[in-house]
Amino acid sequence: MFSKLGILLSLLVGFVASEDISFTFNGFRSANLSLYGIAQITANGLLKLTNDTEQQKGHAFYPNPISFKNSVTGNSSSFSTTFVFSIISQYSTLSGHGIAFVISPTKEISGALPSQYLGLFNETNNGTSTGHVVAIELDTIQNSEFDDINNNHVGIDINGLKSATSAAAGYFADTNGAFKNMSLISGHQMQVWVDYDGVKKQINVTLAPINVDKPKIPLLSLSLDLSPTFNDNMYVGFSSSTGSVLSNHYLPRIGGKKRSKLLTFGLAMMIVTFVSVAISSAVYVVKRKRKFAELVEDWELDYGPHRFKYKDLYIATKGFEEKELLGVGGFGRVYRGVLPTSKIEIAVKKVSHESRQGMREFVAEIVSIGRLRHRNLVSLLGYCRRKGELLLVYDYMPNRSLDKYLFDQPKITLNWGQRFRVLKGVASGLLYLHEEWEQIIVHRDVKASNVLLDGAMNGRLADFGLARLYDHGTDPQTTHVVGTLGYLAPEHTRSGKATTSTDVFAFGAFLLEVACGRRPIEKRAEDALLVDWVFSYWNRGEILEARDPNLGADYVVNELELVLKLGLLCSHSEPAARPSMRQVVQYLEGDICLPELSSLGLCASGLTFAHKGGFTDFAISYPSSMSKAFSHPPSVADTLLSGGR
Structure with missing residues (x-):
């Protein structure tokens, strides 16, 4: 019952x-x-x-x-x-x-x-x-x-x-x-x-x-x-x-x-x-089942449809069974579910929120972001709070995350047309977050694993705004750096301030990983950093050789060259040298021409995007012991990893 x-x-x-x-x-x-x-x-x-x-x-x-x-x-x-x-x-x-x-x-x-x-x-x-x-x-x-x-x-x-x-x-x-x-x-x-x-x-x-x-x-x-x-x-x-x-x-x-x-x-x-x-005394008292107890405060009553009932999410995910588990990320475990009444497929992310500090502001911003609607964003449908957990409810994307099609000898390889469409879609979604919504939303964690594919293999950016929201209730002067190693802009690691320009930097790494089929940081004896690796090909005049070998000969030369060069430009260490997302969209759509990189003074030092220190407080995806494997010159890798944990 x-x-x-x-x-x-x-x-x-x-x-x-x-x-x-x-x-x-x-x-x-x-x-x-x-x-x-x-x-x-x-x-x-x-x-x-x-x-x-x-x-x-x-x-x-x-x-x-x-x-x-x-x-x-x-x-x-x-x-x-x-x-x-x-x-x-x-x-x-x-x-x-x-x-x-x-x-x-x-x-x-x-x-x-x-x-x-x-x-x-x-x-x-x-x-x-x-x-x-x-x-x-x-x-x-x-x-x-x-x-x-x-x-x-x-x-x-x-x-x-x-x-x-x-x-x-x-x-x-x-x-x-x-x-x-x-x-x-x-x-x-x-x-x-x-x-x-x-x-x-x-x-x-x-x-x-x-x-x-x-x-x-x-x-x-x-x-x-x-x-x-x-x-x-x-x-x-x-x-x-x-x-x-x-x-x-x-x-x-x-x-x-x-x-x-x-x-x-x-x-x-x-x-x-x-x-x-x-x-009331005439009715028998029914014992409450603690496993369905939720944390609901008076201020949450105003959020209406954005507040999901834990009971519905529990039923939808079959009790959060392991067979419904879609994946485990830095922010929690994600489960597939089907809402019992509407039969709508959803994805439920379980996130820990042990501290109550700033929770009211945090939830208010979740609800605000829940109003975002764009064809290249995964819709955040709402949330539920229970004990030490925050449950976030998203649209379900049947083809999972993009990284499954790029790395570790994927079973299915995306062709160039599919990849280019995904890149343009994610760029459009970021432009919406940065300039076209009523408020500026800085994503702070743009990467292939946060891009999900719908039934038509269109790319949709997920977890938008979530990393930034986790800073609520903390002192702005000591804001933690949140993100993934290899996508963090140098000014972000130094100051802890996330801007639209730091999103552009991460998008540059994303452009390169989609075109090259490699992660921004690879555990290899040399060429550990993808941006250094691509730059070396550009410096020799052979930038197309940096492409993903799984593409074979099936690619459009002009489009591939554009993506690789744009990835380098977005990865510039100086924020002022990076384009805006509006310019990025215009480059990808062919509305304006990408300037020659040599005219911008692009050099290896310009791609050196990190300094010592400042890496003690961010979500890192690679162990610090990895730095021992690098014999790469200190242009990027050594300085990047020297402060890692």
């Missing part, structure tokens, strides 16, 4: 119509309710709408129809409903599907679907005018197909689950009008008032804690004539359903006093009053 949702209420219903009808439910065993689906009356008088069965629905209706229209005018009469409820979930931040108070032309809602349809509609009749259904939904799951605003809202539904109006659960305080948030699955007792004015043609819905008088300002207000929606006679009841995450919905017996006298507000007016009293 994943989740238990307990809703406590009893019904006291009074009517004034053509005949004097009144009733009070004092327990449900003798109430003669009409039950459908998996709804049942338990031995101790509980009305149980759902049970531990997936994808089912439960309905409970008062057995007799009620006249909702004036017999003379045909207009909908005024009515009021109030009920007090308490939803108790097994997990503090997880819940199954919600519950709806329903006014329906029939008590047998055949063909309705469970799960997000709440047992009220199906794909065909949802949103059609023939439904004649009015519902007040207390919804605890966000369904994008119904344009739900969040996973904790109240809505007025007319003939469909795309609410005519909805609002986050809460109330307006009478003292100062301030809005007070409420959590529907908190377990606290709450009261709902539904009031329809047949003269003004207006329906109001109000929500408040049980110890607060009815607020003067309703939570929802909708101007709508319900006469066309209502038939002459309608049925009143509740509906709920289960999905992949199971829920139990209860309506227990509560003692009450019968009303001997009913209120009337004039001729042709009727009052329909539903009173339900919720007592």
Whole structure:
């Protein structure tokens, strides 16, 4: 059992119509309710709408129809409903599907679907005018197909689950009008008032804690004539359903006093009053499973869809099974998953965040970056925090990372056309981050292993902005250098400051590794640094000889030469000598010509991109013992590795 949702209420219903009808439910065993689906009356008088069965629905209706229209005018009469409820979930931040108070032309809602349809509609009749259904939904799951605003809202539904109006659960305080948030699955007792004015043609819905008088300002207000929606006679009841995450919905017996006298507000007016009293102690307490506990703070409630439930991610990745593991990187382990409801494929990265310092700013920036949208960026869909872990959710890329196709005798070799398209795509994505979004995003870790390939083998830059975000909460004067050895610009290692120019430097190393099929630093007796190696070929006038031998003769000479020379230019030790990403894109697209490198004074010293020291605090991908293997002149390798750990 994943989740238990307990809703406590009893019904006291009074009517004034053509005949004097009144009733009070004092327990449900003798109430003669009409039950459908998996709804049942338990031995101790509980009305149980759902049970531990997936994808089912439960309905409970008062057995007799009620006249909702004036017999003379045909207009909908005024009515009021109030009920007090308490939803108790097994997990503090997880819940199954919600519950709806329903006014329906029939008590047998055949063909309705469970799960997000709440047992009220199906794909065909949802949103059609023939439904004649009015519902007040207390919804605890966000369904994008119904344009739900969040996973904790109240809505007025007319003939469909795309609410005519909805609002986050809460109330307006009478003292100062301030809005007070409420959590529907908190377990606290709450009261709902539904009031329809047949003269003004207006329906109001109000929500408040049980110890607060009815607020003067309703939570929802909708101007709508319900006469066309209502038939002459309608049925009143509740509906709920289960999905992949199971829920139990209860309506227990509560003692009450019968009303001997009913209120009337004039001729042709009727009052329909539903009173339900919720007592939390009447519901059994469900033990919380710690393995699904999340870390959620009040400030995170504003992030809405960017906050994933750990339960959903756990189910999606089959409990983070090893067979779902996509890879292990410097920032954590990445798993493939399929979201249980939408069936969307995702990649989930588990990152340690032992320190809470700066976490609020960090998450705020994750959510901000989650709004980035570019065809060459892997979308960051959202996050989840749990104990000492931060889980980041991305779009899933079926063809994995680019480095698998370049290094260590790859099983599949990309041809030149595919490689050139990837380079132009990643360049376009970086230009978007640097100049075309509302804020400047510095990636700080551009490399082949952070470029993923989609189903069409298009390159998409992943982990964008993540390295920079890890510096939140630290002293800017002592910011750690974060990145990978071989891609770090010299000014970055000295000052710790990441700029768009340091991204260009890393992109230069990326250009060379894609063209040459070699990592920026190779564990070899000589030519350890790729940039030195390519420079030596350029210096001899044989730069094309630096190409990946796996390309064979299948390449475009002008394009390959451009990529190799541009890689050297971007690797210049002086930031001012490097092009911007806009210029890089223009070079790759052929919009402008690359200047001759000799005219720029390019020399080996210009490619010497590191100095002693400054390498104590960055994420290094190669061991310091590697430096012993180098007999290379001290132009680059010795100075680069001398401070490594």
